[in-house]
Amino acid sequence: MTSWVPVPDGSDFPVTNLPYGVFRGQTGPRIGAAIGEHILDLTGAAERGLLAGPTSMLRTGSLNAFMAAGPAQWSRVRVTVATLLRDETARGRVEPLLVRQADVRMAMPFEVADYVDFYSSKDHATNVGRIFRPDAEALLPNWSHLPIGYHGRAGTVLVSGTDVVRPRGQRRPNPGDEVPGFGPSTKLDFECEVGFVVGRASERGTSVRLSEARDFIFGVVLLNDWSARDIQAWEYVPLGPFLGKSFATSISAWVVPLEAFDAAVVPLPRQRPAPLPYLSGDGASLFGLDLRLEVAVNDVVVSSPEYQYMYWSPAQMLAHLTINGASLRVGDLFASGTVSGWQRDTFGSLLELTWNGTEPIALGDGQRRGFLEDGDVVRLTGWAPGPNGSRVTLGEVAGRILPARE
Numbered sequence: 001m002t003s004w005v006p007v008p009d010g011s012d013f014p015v016t017n018l019p020y021g022v023f024r025g026q027t028g029p030r031i032g033a034a035i036g037e038h039i040l041d042l043t044g045a046a047e048r049g050l051l052a053g054p055t056s057m058l059r060t061g062s063l064n065a066f067m068a069a070g071p072a073q074w075s076r077v078r079v080t081v082a083t084l085l086r087d088e089t090a091r092g093r094v095e096p097l098l099v100r101q102a103d104v105r106m107a108m109p110f111e112v113a114d115y116v117d118f119y120s121s122k123d124h125a126t127n128v129g130r131i132f133r134p135d136a137e138a139l140l141p142n143w144s145h146l147p148i149g150y151h152g153r154a155g156t157v158l159v160s161g162t163d164v165v166r167p168r169g170q171r172r173p174n175p176g177d178e179v180p181g182f183g184p185s186t187k188l189d190f191e192c193e194v195g196f197v198v199g200r201a202s203e204r205g206t207s208v209r210l211s212e213a214r215d216f217i218f219g220v221v222l223l224n225d226w227s228a229r230d231i232q233a234w235e236y237v238p239l240g241p242f243l244g245k246s247f248a249t250s251i252s253a254w255v256v257p258l259e260a261f262d263a264a265v266v267p268l269p270r271q272r273p274a275p276l277p278y279l280s281g282d283g284a285s286l287f288g289l290d291l292r293l294e295v296a297v298n299d300v301v302v303s304s305p306e307y308q309y310m311y312w313s314p315a316q317m318l319a320h321l322t323i324n325g326a327s328l329r330v331g332d333l334f335a336s337g338t339v340s341g342w343q344r345d346t347f348g349s350l351l352e353l354t355w356n357g358t359e360p361i362a363l364g365d366g367q368r369r370g371f372l373e374d375g376d377v378v379r380l381t382g383w384a385p386g387p388n389g390s391r392v393t394l395g396e397v398a399g400r401i402l403p404a405r406e
């Protein structure tokens with residue numbers, strides 16, 4: 001089933017995708033769905049009565065109210081929008097609501113409530129262990145029993161296209177130094193990740209079961225967890241990442257509904273030792289996702305990580321996040337951690353690709369990088385198999401490094 005809206009071959013946004021975002025209209029932020037090179041103005045569609053049922057949630061300039069309406073409304077609006085874009089008889093009413101993506105700027109799609117970053121790739125955790133603790137076991141004993149995570153900073157989650165100022169902070173001039181230096185990070189890095197947007201609140205004192213996860217996860221974004229490795233290395237023991245991570249986290253402007261990935265659901269890799277009961281379930285409740293990711297620095301592809309090999313699943317991360325009774329809020333964002341495979345061209349960070357800067361990578365034109373330089377642009381893209389041989393894409397998340405401020 002195609003749309004009457006022209007969708008170029010290879011477009012990120014066929015009618016089987018229909019991700020949600022917020023664009024800056026002339027009168028303020030408006031909710032839209034991407035179709036081909038256009039955006040269907042859903043705030044306008046709601047105002048004109050083109051969407052049956054409750055629609056005030058689509059007039060708030062942010063996805064939070066829509067997400068809070070719950071999974072039945074998510075499905076209803078998705079079906080309605082797809083029908084409007086496929087039904088030739090709706091064209092006369094709907095066409096005036098199409099906005100060219102090239103003509104507008106995107107805003108943050110939702111207000112981030114709490115942000116948690118996990119560490120779910122066994123290959124990434126193993127690589128980092130080898131780099132930072134070469135004389136010890138790469139994986140610490142807890143890693144195979146729980147999805148390791150930390151709480152990040154919700155207020156510095158940025159929409160794609162937002163510049164990132166190089167952070168300053170304490171870092172060790174040389175390995176083993178006991179007194180830190182201070183200044184702009186010299187080891188600025190990206191982390192290629194997938195983020196999951198929570199659309200439903202939960203009651204404090206309760207936990208989300210694996211089988212309920214699908215009803216809580218509204219959608220999926222690409223996420224770049226910018227990381228200052230020198231600041232991180234000095235500060236992270238004993239309480240974990242702090243200022244080396246909190247200066248910026250970028251997400252894609254489009255949130256792809258979890259439903260759009262039904263054809264990309266794959267079994268998780270085998271988990272040994274068997275996880276505790278609250279993290280154990282059948283394939284349907286655990287579900288992995290076949291997402292093919294790509295990282296480019298200054299438009300040169302440097303890595304192609306595959307999400308399907310991630311050890312801990314989104315449902316396990318969510319179950320673990322709430323097993324202590326912590327409540328969820330609408331707009332909570334949890335990320336997978338760096339997506340890395342076992343081959344070098346699937347490593348999801350420069351830390352791994354350059355082995356902590358010791359083996360710089362080539363960017364063409366004689367350019368080499370151990371870590372990011374001012375002016376560098378990092379762009380993450382991704383897609384998944386869609387229905388009938390089509391593709392569901394995640395759009396992109398891009399950001400440019402600006403020099404540190406005085």
Ligand code: CA
Nearest residue numbers: 191225337338
């Ligand atoms: Ca991370």
